[in-house]
Amino acid sequence: ALCVWQLRRQARQRREYLQRRAQEEQLRRQEEKKQKLRQALDENRLLPTELRREALALQKELELDTPGLDGTGSQDDEYRWAGLEPPRVMVTTSREPSSRLRLFAKELCLLLPGARRMNRGRAELGALVGACQAAGVSDLLVVHETRGSPDGLLLCHLPHGPTAHFTLSGVVLRQEVGGLGGGSPAAPHLLLLHLDSPLGRRVGTILKHLFPVPRPDSRRVVTFANQDDVILVRNHVYKRRGRTVELEEVGPRFQLRPYLIRLGTLEQGDAADVEWRWHPYTATAPKRRLLSTT
Incomplete structure (x- = not known):
């Protein structure tokens, strides 16, 4: 206590x-x-x-005002010290996970270099977040499922937030992709495609700081590509053969769609301030593009 x-x-x-x-x-x-x-x-x-x-x-x-300066530099950016130390990511699941959800959580640890998986057991969210804060964890990922199919991802940045809520769909495991078996444990290069709106840059910042800074000779690439406000996540390795480059997908493969960002940690729930919420039932919702400017 x-x-x-x-x-x-x-x-x-x-x-x-x-x-x-x-x-x-x-x-x-x-x-x-x-x-x-x-x-x-x-x-x-x-x-x-x-x-x-x-x-x-x-x-x-x-x-x-000074020309060339907008004066909006972040006074309290949660990721201002990112890059000095590699992130410490903890991955867990909902209670009583299915075998597919446990396997997907394990493959998330392979996707995120240095991430560790923790069995949920009967631990409540408050005890879970408190244990991660005491252990110096920088990000906590909680994966949810419906009838054995992963369909939700909660990403909580510690110690103060934010907490991003994503719907998860189209999960394809590494063994189902059919690429290389082991892949590469090296820190990957990141590609953030079509995340150029203010919200898109915010979501991109939350996602990219799950990964440590890669070495220049790394042969792994993780892509976050926005397509109609759905973020496609792909994991590839490549080899150079003369002037040609061979690209092979190693998985896992899935899609993310953000619907809520709170300025707080996971256990605070509705008590935390809402930074952004998706409103799909407004009249202009089908016309808008939230994560990109085009």
């Missing part, structure tokens, strides 16, 4: 984290207003209605 002073320290760090996130969001909104004002002045058109009351104050701030 945690001591009282440890609980107080965690609560204080959590409050500081949320305060810095709120300040960062306020600065981002202020920069968006200045950008709209600058664009309206450059194009010599009417100011947006929501900016007319504070246009003079924004113009004074624009005159003081």
Whole structure:
């Protein structure tokens, strides 16, 4: 059990984290207003209605801004120290997993270099997250299933979040892919394709920091390709033969679709603030592309 002073320290760090996130969001909104004002002045058109009351104050701030700097640098980026140390990833499953789910969790550990798998047992989420925080784990992955088919992935970045919720589909195991049996344990090069919207960059940041920095001579490539807001995940190894390159898929192969990002850890549940939520039932939902600008 945690001591009282440890609980107080965690609560204080959590409050500081949320305060810095709120300040960062306020600065981002202020920069968006200045950008709209600058664009309206450059194009010599009417100011947006929501900016007319504070246009003079924004113009004074624009005159003081340094050219080339937007002033929106992250004050509290959860991944600002990424790359100094390799991530420590823990993979677990829902309770009473099927054999296919256990095998898929094992193959996730092969996909993520240095990841370890933990049997869920009867552990609750609070005890699970607390044990990972005490062990210095950087990310916790929880895989869920429905009738023996993996269909959900929860990705919790420790110690303060965020927690990303994904639907999981199209799971093909390594033995079903039919490529190389063992593959390569080296850290892979990452390809993030068509994740160029603000939300896409946020999801890409969450996913890419599960992997350590690769060596230049690594012969493994993991691809996260966005296609109609569905992220296709592929794992390949390649060999050079003269001027040609032979590419072979080793698996596992699956698809991810984000539907919720919370500014908190997994055990906080609905108490954590919602950073983004997918609204599929709005009138414009079929027309929008969330993860890419095109």
